[in-house]
Amino acid sequence: MPNEQPTEETFLRVFLRSEDDLRAYARALLPTWEVVDEVMQEASLVMWRKLDQLRDESEFLPWAKVIVRFESLKARRTFARDRHQFGDDVFELLAAEDESNDEEVWQRERLAMTSCLGKFEPAQRDLVLLPYRGHGAVVELATDSGKTVNSLYKKIGRLREKLTVCIEHEMARSGANRELL
Amino acid sequence: MSETDQYHRLIADYQTGQISDEDFAKLEAALRDSEDVRNLFHRACRVDSRLRRIAENLTVDQEAETQREESKVVSIASGDGFRKQPFFKPVAAAAAVVLLSALTWTIAAQKRVVANLVSSEDAVWERGAPTESGLSLTRGSLRLSSGIATIRFVSGVEMTLEAPVRLYLKGPVRATLVSGTVVVKSDREDDFVLETEFGQAVAHEGEFAAFGGTGESGTDFEAISGKVIISHDFSREVTQLTGGATATMSADRLDSSEERRIEPPFERFDKRARIRTDGRAATFIRNNRVRKWTRPEFLTLKTSTHGNGFDQRSVIGFDLTAVESAEIEAVSLRLNVVHSGRGLISRLPKMNRFAVYGVVNPAKEDWLVGDLWEEAPAPDDGVFLARFEIPRSQTSGEIDLTSEAISDFVRKKAGHSVSFVIVRETANRDGDGPGYTHAIASDSHPEVSGPMLEMVLKQ
Numbered sequence: 001m002p003n004e005q006p007t008e009e010t011f012l013r014v015f016l017r018s019e020d021d022l023r024a025y026a027r028a029l030l031p032t033w034e035v036v037d038e039v040m041q042e043a044s045l046v047m048w049r050k051l052d053q054l055r056d057e058s059e060f061l062p063w064a065k066v067i068v069r070f071e072s073l074k075a076r077r078t079f080a081r082d083r084h085q086f087g088d089d090v091f092e093l094l095a096a097e098d099e100s101n102d103e104e105v106w107q108r109e110r111l112a113m114t115s116c117l118g119k120f121e122p123a124q125r126d127l128v129l130l131p132y133r134g135h136g137a138v139v140e141l142a143t144d145s146g147k148t149v150n151s152l153y154k155k156i157g158r159l160r161e162k163l164t165v166c167i168e169h170e171m172a173r174s175g176a177n178r179e180l181l
Numbered sequence: 182m183s184e185t186d187q188y189h190r191l192i193a194d195y196q197t198g199q200i201s202d203e204d205f206a207k208l209e210a211a212l213r214d215s216e217d218v219r220n221l222f223h224r225a226c227r228v229d230s231r232l233r234r235i236a237e238n239l240t241v242d243q244e245a246e247t248q249r250e251e252s253k254v255v256s257i258a259s260g261d262g263f264r265k266q267p268f269f270k271p272v273a274a275a276a277a278v279v280l281l282s283a284l285t286w287t288i289a290a291q292k293r294v295v296a297n298l299v300s301s302e303d304a305v306w307e308r309g310a311p312t313e314s315g316l317s318l319t320r321g322s323l324r325l326s327s328g329i330a331t332i333r334f335v336s337g338v339e340m341t342l343e344a345p346v347r348l349y350l351k352g353p354v355r356a357t358l359v360s361g362t363v364v365v366k367s368d369r370e371d372d373f374v375l376e377t378e379f380g381q382a383v384a385h386e387g388e389f390a391a392f393g394g395t396g397e398s399g400t401d402f403e404a405i406s407g408k409v410i411i412s413h414d415f416s417r418e419v420t421q422l423t424g425g426a427t428a429t430m431s432a433d434r435l436d437s438s439e440e441r442r443i444e445p446p447f448e449r450f451d452k453r454a455r456i457r458t459d460g461r462a463a464t465f466i467r468n469n470r471v472r473k474w475t476r477p478e479f480l481t482l483k484t485s486t487h488g489n490g491f492d493q494r495s496v497i498g499f500d501l502t503a504v505e506s507a508e509i510e511a512v513s514l515r516l517n518v519v520h521s522g523r524g525l526i527s528r529l530p531k532m533n534r535f536a537v538y539g540v541v542n543p544a545k546e547d548w549l550v551g552d553l554w555e556e557a558p559a560p561d562d563g564v565f566l567a568r569f570e571i572p573r574s575q576t577s578g579e580i581d582l583t584s585e586a587i588s589d590f591v592r593k594k595a596g597h598s599v600s601f602v603i604v605r606e607t608a609n610r611d612g613d614g615p616g617y618t619h620a621i622a623s624d625s626h627p628e629v630s631g632p633m634l635e636m637v638l639k640q
Contacts, residue, residue, distance in 0.1 A: 012383070012410060012419070013419050016412045016417065016419050017417050017419065018417075019417075020227075020230055020231065020234065020417065021227070023230045023233075024223070024226045024227040024229070024230035024231075025226075027226040027229055027230055028222060028223055028226040032198065033233065084195070084200060084205050086209055086212065087209065087213075089213060090209055090212050090213050093212065093213065093219060094212065094219060094222070094223070097216065097219050097220075097223075106227070109224065109227060109228075110231065110415060113228060113231055114415075114432075114433070117235075122510060122511060122585075122588075123585045126585075128232060129232060129235060129236040131197050131198075132232065132233045132236035132237070133236065135198075144568075150199075153197055153199045154199075156193075156197060157190065157193040157194055157197055157199065158193075160193040160196070160197070161186070161189045161190055161193050163228065164189050164192075164193070164224075164225055164228060165186070165189060167224070167228060
């Protein structure tokens with residue numbers, strides 16, 4: 001990309017390739033998806049404006065992560081009173097130690113997740129995805145099914161644990177999980 | 182519980198916003214002290230991100246949400262209203278101008294006109310939707326059940342819909358294809374994004390066709406002229422198609438070819454079964470004067486405060502003899518609410534609540550269209566399955582009831598027949614003049630579809 005005017009198509013290609021990983025990275029640094037969305041919007045504009053600083057397309061992800069980290073830091077100032085915001089030291093550790101730059105690991109994770117979700121009953125899958133439709137969706141289902149919101153969240157939490165454990169096992173089985181607990 | 186399991190639980194609680202202060206402190210300490218826990222946390226965040234993407238891509242749910250937002254018809258499968266626009270699908274953002282306009286649009290004008298109907302040829306829509314050229318379309322779902330229609334987005338992009346099509350208009354430069362065939366023509370330098378279940382296509386000064394389906398059948402794309410960029414959610418592959426090239430996108434792969442498609446794809450709805458009542462639908466009125474007070478094109482619903490002779494409930498039946506329980510994955514009951522023209526709407530409460538029951542009383546399962554009020558299935562003869570609401574300001578729209586209760590009920594009845602009782606639970610308000618009677622289109626309705634049971638079938 002050096003000496004070349006960045007094109008829409010170039011940005012499109014490299015951004016799309018890395019979008020999910022950037023979102024996941026931002027998610028690790030920020031307490032809610034709402035804040036992640038705001039940070040990603042800001043970060044993407046910065047990336048677009050500064051694309052000509054990128055020397056090589058292969059360096060996009062680490063370069064973009066620096067921008068996301070910086071925008072996340074800025075965002076932290078605006079919600080500094082959030083009681084469930086990690087301290088600066090943990091933020092820096094998480095920002096520095098994302099070991100997810102291995103395309104093979106991502107691919108294995110995606111396959112493992114697909115496999116594990118496939119083992120869930122449709123109702124379980126719906127329940128795992130429910131929080132992404134907003135807290136109100138959980139409240140409504142709890143009301144309709146005669147459960148308390150708290151108990152429904154506990155059930156969702158257990159399913160997420162089950163999914164994560166399943167992914168761990170699948171990863172271990174495929175030999176890619178050498179560094180886990 | 183092992184230490185690892187404990188961290189899994191803490192992370193899950195944190196990510197769902199349910200973590201206590203005490204547990205948050207534990208999690209933070211573990212992240213501070215252990216690289217392994219940090220790696221575990223990063224992986225959980227990648228899973229969280231992918232789950233969210235899957236949730237975003239469930240366009241059918243999205244349609245239900247939009248339906249509620251647009252027509253104010255509330256189904257039981259609802260969330261908490263309109264989903265906040267997720268982080269911009271970055272394909273559109275490749276051009277910063279498009280990004281900024283899309284964001285502005287999202288914040289400022291959910292109700293703004295996003296497209297207009299340009300032309301239609303024998304178009305039949307499944308909801309109260311455009312019937313005349315020039316009519317405006319706001320954000321929301323469109324279902325073209327037969328014919329051809331062309332719409333023009335306010336951005337200038339033209340889209341031709343070839344029935345049957347289910348489409349969701351999201352904005353001047355964005356739409357979601359749920360199923361069916363569309364041709365997108367863009368003369369703009371900016372991008373137009375067509376989202377599908379497994380990825381998206383970006384039109385850029387060109388024309389392309391999308392043959393879309395849900396489930397494993399996936400979506401095919403063909404560039405007719407200019408270029409179209411296809412991106413695949415799962416593999417994150419991005420490919421560019423130019424005139425004549427094609428691509429096929431499924432859940433786990435994206436294949437492209439320079440060869441022009443010779444034959445159109447096979448119908449993409451082979452994993453869905455749609456069953457109509459075939460006339461097995463009736464309204465029962467408390468005074469039993471059916472011929473005088475009901476009409477064949479309507480299935481009417483009414484409840485009075487004092488239980489007078491004009492109370493009405495409707496019963497619909499579906500023949501499931503050709504369906505096996507094991508092949509049913511999910512079931513939706515679809516009803517089209519139509520204007521009955523009977524009674525005063527102002528006598529309705531602002532929100533009207535309806536309930537659907539599945540008939541389980543063996544003595545009532547063989548009900549007949551000519552039965553008396555006392556003989557016909559009633560809520561007491563069934564199990565509660567679903568509830569929906571309609572504001573009095575809306576007398577037409579589509580109800581899409583999807584729930585595990587309905588699916589379970591239909592599975593149990595597979596191989597036989599199934600009947601549903603529909604009642605209005607809320608009564609007219611006290612006052613002068615006749616209260617409004619709600620109506621659902623029957624199979625005899627001349628303009629919209631009658632009740633339909635749609636089943637997603639397993640392979």
